[in-house]
Amino acid sequence: MTKTWFITGVNSGIGRELAEQLLARGDRVAGTVRRQGSVDDLRDTYGDRFWLGHLDITDLARVREVVDAAFGELGRIDVVVINAGYGLFGAAEECTDEQMVHQITTNLIGSIQTARAALPHLRAQGGGRIIQISSVAGLAAHPGASLYHAGKWGVEGFMEALAGEVAPFGIEVTLVEPGGARTSFAGSSLRLGRPLAAYDGTPAAAVRVFKDTAVPLPGDPAKVAAKVIDSAAQRPAPMRLVLGSDSYQGATAALRNRLAHIEPQRAGAAETDADTDTTTDATT
Template sequence: MTIRTWFITGVNSGFGRELAEQLLARGERVAGTVRREGSVDDLRDKYGDMFWVGRLDVTDLARVREVVDAAFAALGGIDVVVINAGYGLFGAAEEFTDDQVVHQITTNLLGSIQTARAALPHLRAQGGGRIIQISSVAGLAAHPGASLYHAGKWGVEGFMEALAAEVAPFGVEVTLVEPGGARTSFAGSSLRLSRPLSAYDGTPAAAVRAFKDVAVPVPGDPAKVAAKIIAGADVRPAPLRLVLGSDCHHAATAALRKRLAEVEAQRATAAETDA
């Protein structure tokens, strides 16, 4: 087994926590970020110098670069950068406050972009590495009530796909992880809802209001998802997308087929604007 050094944002819960636990148990080194001091003291106490922790709120874009630089300096190099920090914000687009819009996009999109940008000079200098972006089925298929969450995830998809081609000449690879629903804390501490407008009662967008009140069965096992991500880091060439979960595969293929059919149906009319 190759012993690597990983940098993971958001290791206090969800996939980030699961990844950190599995990697440390395997004897690999982990640099993790948390927003709240003390939230991973148990891992720090257990693994000591194998686990480096930095305090980071990814909405502080200048701080992102400081923490990434500090992690590379402290550990002497990082093989895999996992961009994981984020949260869900759901509701009809009209229901969000301006502050909610800015905070969601800054966290899920700009924070991801800045983390990748901060890591790239180091990865280029060391001659390669892997960037793993935790995306979602929400980056491939869209549903009412999740417009703002989709905006962040679809933005990340476009950024990372273009970035993969940009950095390939330097030996840096990029993988987008596409999990479906999984039994993490996402539906609890990582999920926020807009303040409902009565105008949307009974509409498709209102269905998301039940997320926090109704136990929705999800097929994904977080431990299995993390194990697949870890195994995927060894695959060469790197897969641009790693689809995890039967629900993700079903939703993504249905959405992509529908989109392709809509585009193909306009082949003749699209050509009407050619010179």
């Protein structure tokens, strides 16, 4: 049975892989790109099975317009994949105010707005799936990527809470947690702050190699895309889909470390609870 997918950012990386695989198997894809002409080959090959919208995800009003247009022209859309985004690396004070705002607007607010724009349509049609392409960077944090983590951690909290909000309407949500994949991320989708000499030789400076050095990454984007596609058929939907050995190792290490810091505080945490015998009855 064919499905219709809405995917932001289909010009490169995982978004492009998703579009190619879905179209090749006979599904319909509504894709968005910032740069017109970047996916002309898909339009030429697949014709009206590939609907295309021009969208800068930081233009929040335009997000609603494009999502509404896709549902209006295609009817039911089964899966909404929120994929558009990029990485901003560098210590927090190495990045400009403009870089900070653009990063958060793209990776967090743009993702939130895409989901919000799709929800009325998904509710009206009786259900569907939202798939948010996040990252292991939404579960584990490292120096030199604080602003990138801010967006990813934010979208993790939003989507996890959203899943509970929309479950009564038959809408399911999945967060995809890929590790490093062999895409163009380190080229066209990665930006750096202006290096400050104060950070030379510190942990935050380690990220500078990603832009100028061919760092070997384990993930195969075609395999990542195939797993994402398969997940859309899983019932119930997985809340998180961890993809890549590096993602699994990074996420589990971060979660264990967090618990190791929190669990010893159990007794101390309870010390701030109110004494039961001093509680005032609001009815008296």
